[in-house]
Amino acid sequence: MDTPFEVYGEPLSSRLLLGTAQYPSPAILADAVRASGAQIVTVSLRRESGGGRAGQDFWALIQGLGVKVLPNTAGCHSVAEAVATAQMAREVFDTDWIKLEVIGEEDTLQPDVFGLVEAAGILTREGFKVFPYTTEDLVVAERLLEVGCQVLMPWGAPIGSGRGLNNPYGLRAMRAHFPDVPLVVDAGIGVPSHAAQAMEMGYDAILLNTAVAMAGDPVAMARAFALAIEAGTLARRADPMEPRDMARPSTPVLGRAFT
Amino acid sequence: MKLASCLCAARREDVLSPPILNPSVAIIGAGIAGIACAYEFARRGCAVTIVERREAAGLGCSWYAGGMLAPWCECENAEPLIGDLGRESLAFWQAHFAGTVTRGTLVVAPRRDLPDLQRFARRTDEYRWLDAKEIADIEPQLAGLRHQALFFPREAHLDPRAALAALVTRLREDFGVAIAFGAQPGPADWTIDCRGLAARDALEDLRPVKGEMLVVKARDLDFARPLRMLHPRMPVYVVPRGDGVYMIGATMIENAEEGRFTVRSALELLSAVYTLHPNFGEAEILETGSGLRPAFPDNLPRLRRRGKTIYVNGLFRHGFLIAPALARRTADIALLGKAFPELMRETLNEDRGERQAG
Numbered sequence: 097m098d099t100p101f102e103v104y105g106e107p108l109s110s111r112l113l114l115g116t117a118q119y120p121s122p123a124i125l126a127d128a129v130r131a132s133g134a135q136i137v138t139v140s141l142r143r144e145s146g147g148g149r150a151g152q153d154f155w156a157l158i159q160g161l162g163v164k165v166l167p168n169t170a171g172c173h174s175v176a177e178a179v180a181t182a183q184m185a186r187e188v189f190d191t192d193w194i195k196l197e198v199i200g201e202e203d204t205l206q207p208d209v210f211g212l213v214e215a216a217g218i219l220t221r222e223g224f225k226v227f228p229y230t231t232e233d234l235v236v237a238e239r240l241l242e243v244g245c246q247v248l249m250p251w252g253a254p255i256g257s258g259r260g261l262n263n264p265y266g267l268r269a270m271r272a273h274f275p276d277v278p279l280v281v282d283a284g285i286g287v288p289s290h291a292a293q294a295m296e297m298g299y300d301a302i303l304l305n306t307a308v309a310m311a312g313d314p315v316a317m318a319r320a321f322a323l324a325i326e327a328g329t330l331a332r333r334a335d336p337m338e339p340r341d342m343a344r345p346s347t348p349v350l351g352r353a354f355t
Numbered sequence: 356m357k358l359a360s361c362l363c364a365a366r367r368e369d370v371l372s373p374p375i376l377n378p379s380v381a382i383i384g385a386g387i388a389g390i391a392c393a394y395e396f397a398r399r400g401c402a403v404t405i406v407e408r409r410e411a412a413g414l415g416c417s418w419y420a421g422g423m424l425a426p427w428c429e430c431e432n433a434e435p436l437i438g439d440l441g442r443e444s445l446a447f448w449q450a451h452f453a454g455t456v457t458r459g460t461l462v463v464a465p466r467r468d469l470p471d472l473q474r475f476a477r478r479t480d481e482y483r484w485l486d487a488k489e490i491a492d493i494e495p496q497l498a499g500l501r502h503q504a505l506f507f508p509r510e511a512h513l514d515p516r517a518a519l520a521a522l523v524t525r526l527r528e529d530f531g532v533a534i535a536f537g538a539q540p541g542p543a544d545w546t547i548d549c550r551g552l553a554a555r556d557a558l559e560d561l562r563p564v565k566g567e568m569l570v571v572k573a574r575d576l577d578f579a580r581p582l583r584m585l586h587p588r589m590p591v592y593v594v595p596r597g598d599g600v601y602m603i604g605a606t607m608i609e610n611a612e613e614g615r616f617t618v619r620s621a622l623e624l625l626s627a628v629y630t631l632h633p634n635f636g637e638a639e640i641l642e643t644g645s646g647l648r649p650a651f652p653d654n655l656p657r658l659r660r661r662g663k664t665i666y667v668n669g670l671f672r673h674g675f676l677i678a679p680a681l682a683r684r685t686a687d688i689a690l691l692g693k694a695f696p697e698l699m700r701e702t703l704n705e706d707r708g709e710r711q712a713g
Contacts, residue, residue: 121652121654122652123651123652123654124653150612154610
């Protein structure tokens with residue numbers, strides 16, 4: 097049903113990007129990816145790589161899913177660490193796509209936006225296509241676009257918190273401010289209605305992991321998210337009504353019998 | 356024949372009187388899977404031999420095991436099959452290893468992580484919620500720490516190294532079975548391949564999952580039962596080994612690094628136990644370790660039969676928890692011709708491989 101949206105010249109028909117961490121098993125992960133219809137999965141390297149390429153077994157499983165891999169720099173706290181992880185990811189997965197995370201605060205895992213802009217600039221100059229995990233801050237967003245990012249991924253809420261869209265006003269403002277930039281809500285989504293809400297606001301896609309991986313039935317939850325994202329996309333396209341303060345009867349009062 | 360099979364099945368709990376069938380059985384690998392199988396086949400009257408490539412038994416990933424016999428807790432994140440095999444094995448350990456301590460498991464979470472404890476409760480059973488007083492009653496040193504807790508009274512724990520050594524002793528003393536170190540397996544009616552990750556040459560969908568652990572000595576801590584602490588990023592468990600010694604585990608990392616215990620893992624595990632109880636701050640670190648768990652893609656074990664060889668593998672993080680029940684089923688396959696479809700699945704690749712080989 098979808099019209100594709102484009103990221104870095106690549107048309108994508110699925111608007112759900114799925115993370116691959118924390119599933120009960122790789123078999124359940126594979127089933128969840130299938131049920132979600134996702135065409136892109138993210139995968140972390142920082143921890144699994146060990147001293148080199150020790151994570152090869154798991155990465156081969158991911159590559160065997162038959163979807164495009166978006167490696168990430170999850171767990172990186174400095175520009176140097178993120179850049180080095182991106183470089184390794186390019187070799188391991190043979191892709192110049194990188195989801196860039198530079199974590200600035202341990203309790204909320206919120207991005208260090210200064211390091212993020214710096215690392216995004218370095219990686220873009222090295223030919224990477226950077227998907228930055230950022231906040232809804234418009235100035236930071238401008239800076240990321242200036243250094244060459246062609247997609248922005250603002251958080252809904254802190255990673256793994258499942259709190260949904262903490263700042264709907266800020267996310268709406270971001271959508272309005274960057275009407276032509278692909279925008280993906282990344283992190284903080286807890287239940288499918290959160291994802292539908294973001295799509296209704298006009299976001300292009302949703303990236304999530306914990307909400308599916310930690311569900312009691314990850315496969316069913318993956319399907320639920322796919323349906324919610326489809327519903328939100330359709331609703332946005334259908335031009336929703338505006339809310340109003342007064343009741344507006346759907347049948348006329350005129351001519352009604354008085355008793 | 357049918358009657359004989361029934362008799363054999365009915366009496367398997369006993370040390371058996373003269374067996375009806377006593378084929379020879381060669382066990383490859385003296386980790387918990389191999390030793391549990393050896394013990395089972397020996398009890399059923401088979402002539403058992405064991406070979407092990409290392410210099411002692413149980414030095415593979417069995418060496419780093421926690422020894423929690425926790426079939427109810429594990430089902431928070433594992434398939435019900437693990438719970439079934441675990442409950443059966445729990446009864447085995449209680450009957451066959453005197454060091455099995457049945458005092459339950461305490462699952463705790465700091466107040467701010469209450470949602471994790473609620474989720475844990477939703478996905479498990481055979482527990483009860485404890486209030487602050489009840490927590491202090493069963494583990495007095497947790498008094499006043501404001502943890503929330505679930506108690507699983509039927510679970511148990513053991514020292515895995517002692518348990519494995521006890522079975523090795525029983526094999527030698529009761530059945531005259533010794534382990535041949537560094538030897539090749541001889542010809543036998545049945546070969547039971549329990550090599551763990553080394554069996555990747557035959558089981559191509561086996562993968563390593565790295566685990567790191569520590570052993571510490573905390574003289575002023577006296578916990579009577581395993582404590583599991585839930586945390587969104589670093590869940591940790593502490594298993595008492597007696598005499599103030601505690602095993603702390605364990606990371607789960609999807610990679611193949613053997614024997615590399617990292618600073619990050621140490622920080623995470625130790626920060627977590629320090630949150631559990633501040634006295635861990637003064638504990639002495641006795642040992643750090645790192646091993647590789649053998650796992651299939653669904654993290655469930657397999658008993659795969661190829662001719663007269665049965666591969667017992669993929670015990671993942673559940674070695675001591677499920678090995679005795681797997682050993683029983685392995686012997687049932689070999690001696691009674693039984694089948695266990697839930698444990699004997701092959702992958703498409705291996706079906707192809709078998710056809711080519713055949």
